[in-house]
Amino acid sequence: MKTLIAALGFMLLASPAFAITELSTAPVNVSIGKSASCDFLNLSAKAITVDVIMFKGDGTALTQTQFNAVPPGQSMDLTFTLGSSQLVRCAFLFSGSSRSLRADIGVYDFTTGETMTALPAS
Numbered sequence: 001m002k003t004l005i006a007a008l009g010f011m012l013l014a015s016p017a018f019a020i021t022e023l024s025t026a027p028v029n030v031s032i033g034k035s036a037s038c039d040f041l042n043l044s045a046k047a048i049t050v051d052v053i054m055f056k057g058d059g060t061a062l063t064q065t066q067f068n069a070v071p072p073g074q075s076m077d078l079t080f081t082l083g084s085s086q087l088v089r090c091a092f093l094f095s096g097s098s099r100s101l102r103a104d105i106g107v108y109d110f111t112t113g114e115t116m117t118a119l120p121a122s
Contacts, residue, residue, distance in 0.1 A: 021098050023121035025105040027057055027087040034116060037079040037106045038090035042070045044100035050092055052078045057087030081110075092121060 030036045038052045053064040067076045082088070090105045103121035108114070 020093055020095060021100075023092045023098060023101060023103045025090045025103070025119050025121045027089040028105055028107055028117050028119055029085065030082050030088050030107050031085045032082065033109075033111075035079050035081045035108045035110055036088045036090075037077045037108060038092070038103070039075065039077040039106055040092055040101050040103040040121075041075040042072055042100065043102055044096060045072055047071050048094050048096060048100060050076070050094045050101065052076075053091045053093070054078060054080055055089050055091065057089075062088060079108075090121065 025038075028036070036054060038054050040050060040052065042048055042050075047069040050067045050070060051064065052067065054062045056062050062082075063078065063080050065078055070076055078090075080088075088105070090103070092101060092103045094101060104118055105121070106118045107116040109116060
């Protein structure tokens with residue numbers, strides 16, 4: 001009986017409802033003085049918590065934050081202005097289906113308001 005209960009508990013923990021989903025962008029080059037932004041939109045029918053991490057090309061984290069209880073239809077972003085040219089990418093971690101979130105990385109010139117690059121996460 002204990003074995004059956006342990007097996008059922010393991011199945012529940014391993015089920016997709018408890019799985020962490022990661023969406024990640026390809027790396028983009030961000031030149032000096034430009035800003036990179038990890039953007040996402042909650043497409044699900046319920047509030048979700050999303051961890052957003054911006055990585056340098058060597059895999060170290062530049063910055064990260066957790067957005068708690070983001071309502072359905074709400075978009076959020078994590079923006080970082082770089083002091084030197086480098087490759088960056090974004091990772092988005094959350095519980096649920098990959099269809100629950102639309103995410104991308106954008107590179108912006110905030111002095112002109114111009115969007116330089118935008119790449120979707122997958």
